[in-house]
Amino acid sequence: MPLLLIGIVVAAVAVVALAYWSPGRVTVYEFERGLRYRKGRFVGIVQPGTHWVARRGGSITKVDVRPYVLTVPGQELLTSDGIGIKVSLVAGVEVVDPAAAVNQVQNYTATLYTLLQVALRQTVSSRTLEDLLAGRADIGAKVLEDSAQAALAFGLKLATVDVRDVMLPGDLKRIFAQEVAARKEGLAALERARGETAALRNLANAARMIEDNPALMQLRLLQQLGTTGGNTVVLGESAVIPVAKRNRPAGKGKESVEDKETST
Structure with a gap:
């Protein structure tokens, strides 16, 4: 009986030891990269495939490296002439250095979000409303220029930054709508005047021809x-x-x- 009890205890200890020391299996998919750690220290990046990792002191953290779109919703900003507007952005992002993205910052998506917010605020505050509306495409280009290098420092590549919406206060919307309507009416009046002038010119030419040639x-x-x-x-x-x-x-x-x- 004592021998049987000793055997059971030894078997249990062996099972626990085997479970503790035996390596685990981790599958890294094609759209991922793995970060291998040993006793808390980063030791390298593993490529897609199946990898064995020691359960004691070892681990593999998977990072999705597919390009994605980050949306920065409407930010309430002031232009250089003191007009409050809302501007939203969309940015194309790609993780090019997964080790830096995970090890350099706590949350790389949140860090990039804040970086884009600050760059957008600086860009809008340095321009008048008229300049912003006339050069809407330039806003995204300026934000991209100001943010790309900082994002690359923690492993992210900013491929594109575009303005999604520029939202004006209600009173400004009405003013701009009236301005556009007045401009359209002016163009229509100008076209009518041009048509009438051309018709009068044709009549004058016809009258001159009849006067010179009555037949x-x-x-x-x-x-x-x-x-x-x-x-x-x-x-x-x-x-x-x-x-x-x-x-x-x-x-x-x-x-x-x-x-x-x-x-x-």
């Missing part, structure tokens, strides 16, 4: 009559007499008739 009016009339049917048109003698002759003084016409009667 053109008769030709145009005959051409128009040829395209229509079912109408009765009565033409008097004056309709085919050139304008220059119709405008002669009445006396000259009577004298010519009397001369013809005398000659006959």
Whole structure:
């Protein structure tokens, strides 16, 4: 009986020791990288695959290295001319150094979020509202320029930074809407004036041509009559007499008739 008890105790101790000392298996997937630690110290990065790690004093921390998008929601900011607006960002991020991302900062996503907030505040506060609205694309470029190097220091690569929204106060929205409407109305009035000017110019050119060539009016009339049917048109003698002759003084016409009667 004592021997049996001793055997059971030895077997139990062996099982516990085996469970404590035997290595564990960790699978690192293709989109991950593993950080191997031994007794709390970082010893290297492990690539995708299955790895054995000692249970006593060893561990592997997995880090997702796929690119992702970080959204910075609307931040209440003041422009250089004292106008309060809200600006939101979207940033394309990639973990290029997982060891630095995990070991250099406590939470690399939260650290990057704060970094983008500060860079955005500095960019907006240095420009007027008019400059911000006119150069909206420049805001993201400036934030990227100011943040990229600092993000790289803790293992993150900023690929892109773009402005998602620029939100104005309600009264400013109404003012800008009125300004846009006034600009559109002005452009429409300008186009109408241009059209009227062109029409008047065409009429003036036509009048000048008819004055220089009176027969053109008769030709145009005959051409128009040829395209229509079912109408009765009565033409008097004056309709085919050139304008220059119709405008002669009445006396000259009577004298010519009397001369013809005398000659006959």
